[in-house]
Structures are given as C-alpha cells and as structure tokens.
Amino acid sequence: MTGRVVGIDLGTTNSLVAYMQGDAPVVIPGVDGSNLVPSVVALDLIAAEGGRPTVTVGNTARKALIETPERVIYSVKRLMGRGLEEIQDELRLFPFRLADDVEAGEVPRIQLGEMRFTPPEISAYILRQLKRNAERFFGAPVTQAVITVPAYFNDAQRQATKDAGRMAGLDVLRLVNEPTAAALAYGLDRAKAGTIAVYDLGGGTFDISILKLRDGIFEVQSTNGDTHLGGDDIDNLLLAIALDEIHAEHGVDLRGHPGAVQAIRKAAIEAKIALSTEPVAHFDIELPNGDRYQREIPRAVFELLIEPVLERTARPCKQALSDAGITPEEIDEVVLVGGSTRIPAVRQLVDDLFHLAARGKKPHIELNPDEVVALGAAVQADILAGSSKTTEEMLLLDVTPLSLGIEALGGTVARIIQRNSTIPASATEHFTTGVDGQTNVAIHVVQGERELAADCRSLARFDLRGIPPMSAGLPRIEVRFLIDADGILKVTAREQRSGQAADIEVKPTYGLTDEQVEGMILDSFDHAEEDFAKRLLIEARNEAETILAAVERAPESPAWSQLTGEEQVGIDAARERLATLKLGEDLAAIREATLALDRATRRFAELMMDAAVTTAVRGKTMDAAGEELGEAVTAPHAMAPAEFK
C-alpha cells in the first residue's frame, strides 16, 4: 500500500503542508483552521516527562513568545547546517542562547534551562506538527514527504533539513528548491513554453531562479541568492530604531528584556505589513515603566531605510541572468514568492531589474505568495507518487547552486562540479600518495565560488584509508563525487591498482552523524498504528469538547431566539448525540457527530456574526460585541472528504 505524499514548506517564519486534491494542490489547515503554522516552537521544560519536554508549535507557541520568551525558539531555519562562528550575528537578535561548550565543527546546541536542542531537532518539532495536521486531515498516517529548501542552501543546510525530516518520522522523498516549487505551482495551468524568473524573498532567505519551461519539463538554467537575507532583516531594522529611540527618549534600554523586545518586534512587523497598503504606519507601545513610545513611520522613510536590504537582492539577480546567458528582455514571466514581495518597493525593484513595465508586463502574484511554495511542493509530491494524470508529463530538472571543489596544494580550490550544473551531477578525480608506504590520503571538499579553500564553505573532510602500501605516486585512487537529486553530496572511492574499495571516513562539517540523528528521532511511537489511533481519538474528543462548550452557551445568545423551534431542537439533538458518542471509542462516529453538530449550528453562527457586525456599526468594537454575545461557534476545521469508514 502506498500512502499519500505531502508537500511541506518549512519556512523561516511560517510552515505549511499541502497535498494534491484531484488536479489542484491545496493547503491543509491546522486545528485552528489556519493554513500557516508559525515556525515557532515553545518547550515547556517544567512539564518535561521521560526526558522529553512538552512541546507546542505554531500560533500557541507564538503567544508564549511575549510572556515566556526564554523557552521559545523561532527562525531556527537560520541556524540549520551552520557552525557557531557563522551565526554570531544572528544570535545577537535572538533571545535564546547556545551551549558554550560545543567544539569547533560540531553542530551548535540551543540551551534552554537544563536541556539542549540542535537546530534539526527544533525543525523536527515543526515538521511533526505538520505531519499531524495532515494525518488529522486524512484520518490516516502520513510517512512520506517532499520538503522545500532555499535554492541557495548549501550541502550542510540540505542535510540538516533531511535529518529533521527523519527525526520527525518522515521519509523525505525529495528536497525541492523553493523557487522551483513556486514555478511548478504556477506551471500547472500556464503557457507551455517560455523562460521564467522566480524572485523569492521570504522571511530569512532570498533566492532567484531562472527556468526554461518546455512541454512539461522545468529546466532550471541558473540560481543564485543569499541564505541570510529576508523580511527578518527589515524587522530588525525597525526594531533597532525603536530600541534606540526608546533608550534616548525614555532612558530605558530594553535590549536585555526579551519579552519587551518581542513585543516591539511584533509591533515592527505590524508596521511593516501596514506600510504595504498604507502611506504611514504607527508605533504605539507601552513600555514596562508605563511610558508610551509613539512614532509615525511614513512609507517614504521606510523605503529609504530598507533600500540597502533590497539592493542586496539585485546582484544575485544579475548574476543569475549572466550565468543563464540571457538578458532581462528574454525573461517572459516573473513570479513573486515570499511574504516580503508584498512590499511595493520590492515590486518596483523587480520591475526595474527585469524591465517589466517597459515591456507591458506584470509580475505574477495570482497565487498567495505565502502559500505558493507549499502548493508547488504538493505538485512535486504528486510527480514523485507517480500515480496522477495531472502531473505525469511534468519533470523538474534542477541545478546545484554552488560549485563543488577540493582543496589543492597551497590552499587553492580545484573546482570539480561547476555551479548551475543540472543535478544529479558527478565528477571523478584521481588521487595518489606522496610518501612511500602511505596508506591514507586526506581530501577536503568545499563548496563556494571563492579562489581559496579558506574562503569557501567547508563541506567535509574525507580520509581515504586502507590504501595498500606502495611506492609514492603508484596507488591510483579513484574518487567519485556525486551530487544527488536533493543537492546532497555522496562520495565513493576505489584504489584501482589493487581493486580495493578504499574506506572513507566522512567528517561532515557542522553535520550530525547517522547515530546522532537516530538518537534524536522524536517519539518513535508516532509510527505505531495503535498509538496513532489513540492520538486521533484524543484529538477528535478535544474537538468535540470545543464545539460542545460553545454550543452549550448558545441559548444565552440573543441570536438563539431568532432560530426556528425546529432548528433549536435539531441543535439540541446533535449536541446530545455528540456528548454521548464522545465518551465512546468510535473515532469515525465522533468525527461524524462533530461535523453534524457543526452543520446544525451553521445558521446560528451566521446570525451571531450578523449581530456582531450590527453591534460594531452601532459604535462598539467587534471584540466587545463578541464578549457580549458569547464565543461564536465556528467550524473546527475542514474535514477530508469521505475518509470515514
């Protein structure tokens, strides 16, 4: 039996899970009905049992960010596959701290109280939440996924993402580059041939990819980017200004108060979002000492402020065009991806870069920029599942974003696979010994475009061992470097004269070993059918309780009297039925009764909404109206069609 393959966008700010419903990809909502799961993980260290902490992910965790920032982790994607010295700049902006006794070359550990977590473990919690959302939606286990990564992610960052998937109990069938995924989502119903540029400015990463589309084949020509450039940088600029001004005007330095910093960050993000549609945004923040910090930010000032950030996206775009060997005029379509592309100044920059307005063209924004990557991941998942008519003609040919090289004498880099080579790609190199009787040879593999190995990203050090002792220069060791379809390097070696396969000891830089990953796999119970059924039952009961609690208060609402007697009886009957079934073990029956109660109360919910709006018009806020009327009854979630027995 083959289960569904889902597509996951594991983002810096938000994560999503999507699947192919018939011939269109759709996002699977969470319990709270929201498509976006904030990439925020809160760990309740006190309630930890059996060595594992209690974990909340998403909106609930985000709420904890302001009250108890010391136990909440966000933007962990920025730390994936990176070393301690690479992330110092980022850390100054995070409230969490790293364990300080980690050795050079080791994966950094985030220190929370007595506990430590690697970035892939935190990402695994997010992935597990998405997996559960999907399982809840389908009513069946989900074990296979496609996960997207920034196109400009290096080998270590890709491997870390794959490790996270494994820890979450997911078989990661493919890592797909985010801009390429976006192109797939758009490509489903677009013109059959042409050259597309995908400009992807997300929360923490920037990618540009240029693709040629022909007869269902999406062939990436070139890609470029910056894995540390995104909306976060804009938030940080606004945050820094606010903190400086608060310090100057009110004499309070809030930098040491994580909770206050988070509150200001939230206000900064709101101001940024408002400025995409309003000419001016307002800061109004209550400080811990009771003072208020108030400020207006006109859009013109904002645009001046973020210009250096946006300008950093121009060079990668020009490089990608040059690598693809084309001019801006040869780009037929531009697709905008990532929440930050809602900023008018970003759209203006894209227009200038690709000469769009001058050619009477507009960038594509038809698909929600927050969702398009997940939708594309679902398309790729469908391609891999190989069972659908919609995608059977589609094939994605992606490239490696960075050149692969080996350190040569004198610390220079000998490039063996050029950037923008279609993957899988391979190269074979021959090595020999320099000393009589030498039995091992060390190889240092790096990734990057710089001349010196020291300026490139160290990928791994390979130690070829077990070379039969011979005179210097006589052994002939053939090493094959293969970049697979996920953009991850695999190495094999063979001594040709003796025919012996040489042992390779791989020391990935900032990577986890297989054993380490194995030890970090989140509760292996997740795989057990029995446990799965139990969890679904608990979740179904929780949903039933939520809706029952809301319906029990219904007669207190003025809207109740507007219902017909028949409707009231119907609601009562559905409520009693669910209350009874909830005590039993029949999952399908509980879910069905929950849906039935939801249906029965639909008109009531509408009446309440109408009443709330009327109240608001009379001069009250929606919130106050809501309190007066009691909590609205809302559908807990969309259910999967006909998955029940």
Next chain:
Amino acid sequence: MLKVLDSAVPIACWSCSIGHIDSTLFCPHCSKIQPPPGCDFYQVFGLERGFQVDLPALEREFHRLSRKVHPDRFARAGETEREWSLADTALLNDAYRTLKDPLFRTEYLLKLEGAEIGEEFAASNGKDRKGQKDPSRVPADLLEEVFELNMQLEEMRMARSTGEDDPQLQAGLEQAKGKFEGLLDEVDRELRIQWKAWDEGDAAGRHAAQGTMVSLLDRRRYLSNLVRDVTEVLGA
C-alpha cells in the same frame, strides 16, 4: 576518465539475470533500469563522434531520456532501481552538459581521440582561475602586445589603489580589451572550421585538424584569461 567497454560483451541483468548488451538503460527482457552503460557521452545520445552537434535535437533527446531515467520517476521504487536511476541520470546530465557547450565538447572529443590537452577548461564563462598563473604559453605573435597590456594593467591597478583616475589609460585598456575580444572571436571561427574539417575528413585530415585544435584551445584559454583580467580591472 571514461572506460570504453567492448559493447559486445553481454551483461547479466541485476533483476532477471538474462544477459543483454551493455549499451541499454533498460533490460530488454524485464524492463528494469540498468546500471550506467560503459559508454562515452556521444553513445549516451546515440550519436556518432563529431565536433558539430545539432543542439535542438540534443536537447530533445536529453529531455526524452530524462523523462525515462530521472530519480523522480523512481522515488518509490526499490533501492537498486533508485541507485541505478541516480547513476544513469548523473551520466546523462554530465554528457549533456559536456556536449552542449562548444568548448567542453571540443576538449572532450579531443581527449577521447587521444589528444594531449595541457589544461582543462573548467568553465566556458571564464570564471575559473585555473592556469592563470601559468604564463608559459604566451602565443609568440602576441608577446609584444601582452607585455604592453600587462604594463597598462599594472599602471591601472596602481592608479586605482591611489584613487587616481586616468581617462587615457582607461581608454587604452578598453581598446586593448576590444582587440583581444576580436582575437577570441577569430579563434572561435577557426575552431568551427577545424570542427568541420575533422567531421568530414579522412584519417590524415582528422589528425591535422586535431593538432590545430589543440593549439587553438591553448590560444583561446590564454586570450580569455587576458580579457577576464582586463574586464576585472576596468570594472573595479
């Protein structure tokens, strides 16, 4: 770097054990994907060796074969099939990348034909610095001009480092750049003539063309390094 195996030797299919010729990507008996055949890049595409290649046809064949062997088609297959799909696709991609680029292709076929090539072209876009520090092969007819150019480059770098602006020097370099770019185009034209001569020639003709192409490649590499250096200094 590539072993050319005798394609008449039958190979047993890993799946059904029936022997077949080692030049096919799929077993003719059980249709399972096979390990990469020991063939050269031309044979991957079923092409005769030649320096001139029909690029649109090459691309169509690349797409057709990609659809058959790409790992995306085997994502849920068994481990062996996934392994061979990966290896076959790597071979296909390496072959396509080499044959579609005129310089990679020229160098590859010359090597395949047994020609000794000094250094590899690591990149057609001139980004690779391999060989930059090896001035041993200055083409004789360029000695004087190269000497002159290097002086100008040095002066320009000095002027840049002291913040001076010398429009005359700038113009001189721009002119030199134009000249050397012109020489590059000339080399490319000559290469194309030799391609044709080899593709259509007999054994003796081929041998002569091969020798000419090896020296043309040397000259080309030298010129493109010069142009790159000038462009860098001008763009600084």
